[in-house]
Amino acid sequence: MINQTTAAGPVRSLVPARMDRLPWTRFHWLVVIGLGVSWILDGLEIQIVSQAGYQTTLGLSAAQVGAVGSVYLAGQVLGALVFGRITDRLGRRKLFLVTLALYLVASGFGGLSFSLWFLLVFRFLAGMGIGGEYTAINSAIDEMIPSRYRGRVDIAVNGTYWGGAALGAAANLYLLSDHLPTNLGWRIGFFLGPVIGLVIIFVRRNLPESPRWLMTHGRQEEAERTVAAIERQAVDRGIQLAPVPERLALEITPVGRVSYLQLARTFFVDYPSRSFLGFSMMVTQAFLYNAIFFTYALVLEHFYHVPRAHTSYYFFPFAVGNLLGPLLIGRLFDTIGRRRMILFTYGVSGLLLLFSAYLFQAGLLNATTQTALWCLIFFLASAGASSAYLTVSETFPLELRGQAISFFFAISQGAGGVVAPFLFGHLIGTGDSADRNPLTLGYVIGAVIMIAGGLIAWYFGVDAERRSLEAIAKPLSASASAAGTTTPREVTP
Structure with a gap:
């Protein structure tokens, strides 16, 4: 039995x-199902809204449709920053219930839109909900999944974004077709996410607070009860749990609110290379993804003369490739290791993009072969992109994990979500098939950026596979002599 003092004093915790x-x-299945739905909902939202079935009903121009997407993105960024700080202070469970509820209500009301301003308000609020989900959910998953499974689970969950995108594309084939009135199909699409969310919110109500968060916030007895309840599930299955050595105990003194000054010190003084690593990985993957994803249909239309109504058919294999990558090779991040797999996924996807740029410039591709190459590239890039979120969430102290995710997420969305689509949209231009030079240059830039991201991860990355979160980054509340933890200042390979 672990000796403990009052909630405000030092506590030795296993x-x-x-x-x-x-x-x-x-x-653990409940954690994956109940929390992992966030990415599915985001993929569904992006795909449903990107095809702009509401444009005719509400009488919107192309610029106004673009504003709807930008407002959703802005909501994500603000939601991540606001809820990231709150989840570190008030807990994971409260926030993953609040953020999902916000998304459910806002997305549902978006389907009732009668004007542009009404749609913009509720798209912004829906984005805030999803942005908040990213911070609370990634924090909770990493803290509640055993270290030997953490990499594959986190990467697989993040990759399910593309399952949601495929679902949205499939739904749009019917909802935006002639089978339904123009004013009805897109509204039904806006309700798909809330319907899924209503089911999942009941699953989440049965999930406990993160025991690690409880431990560092003076609620040790509650943390012990939660862990004991999970252990009973294993014992009831006839699994004998080995004793945990006392040497692995942490001495915890709960800390109060983490100030912005302490947050800045942690990022830029205690862990500067990890901050550079998180920034590099998040921005490079966001740049590549947004550059390709938001111009995907334009390339098919302008260079391969695919009718706009048929571009969704080419999206399916692309989405499937993105989904399969994290599911099939995610486990290798736990076995081969983080740094090796990040270098491999980022580097090889970048080299393949360079090869596809050459074939594109030479006019050797058609819509089918271009899509096949994108599928192969993003089979690897998707796993790499998911590992960026994993890297940020597991390499900073527990007390500011949500804020770390929100900080780097906001930067990546700003760089990748704003700069990349704008740049590549201009590179496509009129789509004159005789002049492929600008877009080819864009592909080369994207490839070089991805390769650079992989090299940065190799040199600055952390060998976090199968290691406890506390061994990767010592909690701010842990004593300097805490067993099995790193020193306050980072140690890099």
Whole structure:
């Protein structure tokens, strides 16, 4: 039994070691299903809204349709920043219920839109909900999944964005067709996400607060009860749990609110190379993805003369490739290792993009072969992009994990979500098939950026595979002599 003092004083805790010792249980499936839906909802939202079925009903111009997308993105950024700070202070569970509820209500009301301003308001609020989801959910998943499974689970969950995107594309084939009135189909599409969310919110209500968060916020007894309940699931299956050595205990003194000054010190003084790593990985993957994704249909239309109504058919294999990458090779990030796999996924996807740029420039591709190459490229790039979120969430102290995710997410969305589509849209221009030089240059830039991101991860990355979160980054609340943890200042390979 662990000795403990009052909630405000030092406490010796084996909670992290016990969480990492656990076998895979029903509880972990509930975590994956209940929390992992966030990315599916975002992929669904982006795909439903990107095809702009509401444009005719509401009488919107192309610029106004673009504003709807930009407002959703701005909501994501603000939601991540606001809710990221709140989840570090008030807990993961409260926030992953609040953010999902905000998304459900806002997206549903968006489907009732009667004017541009009404749609913009509720798209912004829906974006805030999804942005908040990213911070609370990624924090909770990493803190509640055993260390030997953490990489593959986090990467697979992040990759399910493309399952949602494929679902949205499939739904749009019917909702935006002649089978439904123009004023009805897109409204139904806006309700698909809330319907899924209503089911999932009941699953989330049965999930506990993160025991690690409880431990560092003076609620040790509650953390112990939560871990004991999860352990009983394993024992009930006949699994004998080995004792946890006392040497793995952490001495915790709960800290109060983390100030912005302390946050800046952690990022730029204690962990400067990890901050550079997180910035590089998030921005490079966001640049590549947004550059290709938001101009995907334009390339097919302008260079391969695919009718706009048929571009969704080419999107399906692209989405499937993006989904399969994290699901099939995510486990290698736990076995081969983080740094090796990040270098491989970023570097090889960049080299393949260079090769596709050459074939594109030479006029050797058609719509089918171009799509096949994109599928192969993003089979790897999708796993790499998912590992960027994993890297940010597991390499900073627990007390500011949500804020770390929100900070780098906001930067990546600003750089990748604003700069890349704008740049590549201008490179496509009129789509004159005789002049492919500008877009080819864009592909080369994207490839070089991805390769650079992989090299940065190799040199500045952290070998976090199968290691406890506390060994990767010592909690701010842990004593300097805490067993099995790093020193406050980072150690890089």
